[in-house]
Amino acid sequence: MFAQRRPYSLRAVAVGLAAAPLLLMTSVAGAAVGDDTTAAYGQFGIRTLGLKQYGTGSYGEPTFAVAPDGRHLLASTPGCGGVCSWASPDDGKTWSKAAATGAGGDSEVDFVPTPDGVVTLSADLALLKVNTSSTQNSYIHTSGDFGQSWDSSKRTTAGIEQDRQWLAHSTDGLTSYLVYHDFAAEAEVYAKGTYNASTKTFDWPQQDAGHPVNSADQLAPPNVGIAAKPGDPVSVLDQGVNTYSGPMLVAPKPQGGDDLYVVYSISNLESNSTTSGGGVPPYGGVRSIAVAHSADSGTIWNNHYAVVAPSGTDPSQEESNGTMFPWGFVDQAGTVYVVYDSTHDNKGTDHYGFYYVYSKDSGSTWSSPVRLDNLPAGQGSVVFNTGAAVTPGVIDVAWLQKDTGSLSTDTGPAEHWYPWFAQIENADTAAPHVVGAQKMTTIRNHNGGVCIQGILCGIAPGSSDRSLLDFFEMAVNPVTRMAEVAYADNGGQRPGSVANNEVVFAQQSLQPTLGPGSQVPEVPSAVLLPIAGLVLLGLAARFRRGAALPG
Numbered sequence: 001m002f003a004q005r006r007p008y009s010l011r012a013v014a015v016g017l018a019a020a021p022l023l024l025m026t027s028v029a030g031a032a033v034g035d036d037t038t039a040a041y042g043q044f045g046i047r048t049l050g051l052k053q054y055g056t057g058s059y060g061e062p063t064f065a066v067a068p069d070g071r072h073l074l075a076s077t078p079g080c081g082g083v084c085s086w087a088s089p090d091d092g093k094t095w096s097k098a099a100a101t102g103a104g105g106d107s108e109v110d111f112v113p114t115p116d117g118v119v120t121l122s123a124d125l126a127l128l129k130v131n132t133s134s135t136q137n138s139y140i141h142t143s144g145d146f147g148q149s150w151d152s153s154k155r156t157t158a159g160i161e162q163d164r165q166w167l168a169h170s171t172d173g174l175t176s177y178l179v180y181h182d183f184a185a186e187a188e189v190y191a192k193g194t195y196n197a198s199t200k201t202f203d204w205p206q207q208d209a210g211h212p213v214n215s216a217d218q219l220a221p222p223n224v225g226i227a228a229k230p231g232d233p234v235s236v237l238d239q240g241v242n243t244y245s246g247p248m249l250v251a252p253k254p255q256g257g258d259d260l261y262v263v264y265s266i267s268n269l270e271s272n273s274t275t276s277g278g279g280v281p282p283y284g285g286v287r288s289i290a291v292a293h294s295a296d297s298g299t300i301w302n303n304h305y306a307v308v309a310p311s312g313t314d315p316s317q318e319e320s321n322g323t324m325f326p327w328g329f330v331d332q333a334g335t336v337y338v339v340y341d342s343t344h345d346n347k348g349t350d351h352y353g354f355y356y357v358y359s360k361d362s363g364s365t366w367s368s369p370v371r372l373d374n375l376p377a378g379q380g381s382v383v384f385n386t387g388a389a390v391t392p393g394v395i396d397v398a399w400l401q402k403d404t405g406s407l408s409t410d411t412g413p414a415e416h417w418y419p420w421f422a423q424i425e426n427a428d429t430a431a432p433h434v435v436g437a438q439k440m441t442t443i444r445n446h447n448g449g450v451c452i453q454g455i456l457c458g459i460a461p462g463s464s465d466r467s468l469l470d471f472f473e474m475a476v477n478p479v480t481r482m483a484e485v486a487y488a489d490n491g492g493q494r495p496g497s498v499a500n501n502e503v504v505f506a507q508q509s510l511q512p513t514l515g516p517g518s519q520v521p522e523v524p525s526a527v528l529l530p531i532a533g534l535v536l537l538g539l540a541a542r543f544r545r546g547a548a549l550p551g
Contacts, residue, residue, distance in 0.1 A: 055097020057084030070479025
């Protein structure tokens with residue numbers, strides 16, 4: 001599917017042309033509705049576009065998805081009486097706003113490639129039962145036009161007793177998964193939906209509402225007693241009543257069926273019992289990241305540590321391995337990656353750095369952590385974490401970063417946060433190479449501190465500012481192989497009369513040369529030629545007017 005890099009390949013020509021959707025968006029669509037855009041920036045040519053100009057809505061913790069055709073994009077946030085969503089039919093050149101009526105809790109979106117075409121799903125969390133006769137409490141909304149509108153007649157419910165849910169789907173498009181934290185069982189569980197060809201949506205039977213991912217080997221001693229290491233079973237005694245949900249990852253098996261992974265974080269026994277560990281008992285600070293794996297599409301699971309903090313007698317000096325929800329993804333060779341924020345190099349503080357680990361044996365063993373941010377010891381912090389695979393061994397990642405103060409500090413004239421992006425080749429080896437790391441834009445997206453305590457913000461230690469909520473998301477376009485991101489912005493610097501306090505879309509437009517051993521994709525000619533034609537038309541129009549090319 002992917003070609004090795006060669007001099008002066010089609011890819012080299014396509015690098016600039018792949019930026020055409022955003023080039024045109026900046027010069028045409030953006031100008032028409034408010035010009036809340038920024039030009040290509042840095043070695044990856046990242047351009048940004050504020051989505052508020054296409055319709056107002058909430059902005060915290062935006063979810064984001066790219067359809068298999070590489071053209072249809074969808075971002076969503078909780079709010080608008082259910083889910084606020086912004087859809088693009090042309091890889092970010094133009095957008096439209098829609099809303100699905102529901103409960104207005106946590107939101108999530110997914111494009112599912114069913115045998116009958118793509119079905120777009122949105123999950124909308126309700127903290128209470130959605131009706132008096134149901135034990136399910138997420139609305140599942142369905143769209144037949146890639147999220148440009150939502151069919152209320154197809155709205156259904158799924159799951160039980162939920163907090164922070166994520167959508168995933170089987171590779172054949174016949175099963176949809178809703179994985180979440182069950183706040184009654186205090187564990188990671190998932191619901192299963194089955195594709196219904198007659199209704200062109202998914203049925204979520206009650207008996208499939210709450211499948212646990214726990215395994216018998218989790219009846220292990222707590223870390224403090226055995227000095228657990230990555231690859232060891234995850235102790236339910238450390239988990240206690242505290243998990244932070246991450247996504248479900250789905251990887252096709254060569255012989256058929258899927259490998260399923262569920263990424264989640266836990267605290268540990270000693271931090272759950274004291275406020276000095278960064279939490280509020282019995283909800284201790286994040287200490288470890290677990291990955292549950294099923295090799296048979298969900299019948300049998302095992303749970304292993306991907307990252308585990310060494311336990312000590314003083315919880316206040318233990319490293320924290322997470323700022324709310326962890327993130328993971330699988331590359332095309334089946335390597336599993338986990339990205340996370342950690343105080344590993346600044347134990348006992350809230351100066352976080354950005355790290356990743358990987359596993360090439362389905363989570364049984366894990367690599368040593370690799371740090372990617374540029375912060376000196378004891379200065380600044382990162383928060384939130386996301387990423388996606390480009391090709392085997394080449395990954396894109398993103399985080400938010402400020403260079404002064406710490407995660408929690410709210411004072412200081414220079415305590416500004418910015419979204420960051422990095423690309424790593426040979427990421428699945430002991431000698432990874434950072435192709436580049438940069439701010440996505442010179443426009444800040446937040447000021448002051450960030451709270452990572454969820455609904456305990458204002459009670460737990462640290463900043464009480466939860467205005468960004470708890471995460472943002474990245475995807476790699478399956479056609480152009482360029483990174484695309486949706487993040488929250490309330491930094492007060494966006495251009496345009498309707499900007500600020502909004503979801504921002506960021507898109508990579510340039511691809512630096514990778515090493516000879518790295519696989520990089522060619523842009524298919526079916527995609528390249530129409531883009532080239534649009535670019536040439538745009539250039540001709542500008543030359544006729546005597547205008548300079550955009551920078």
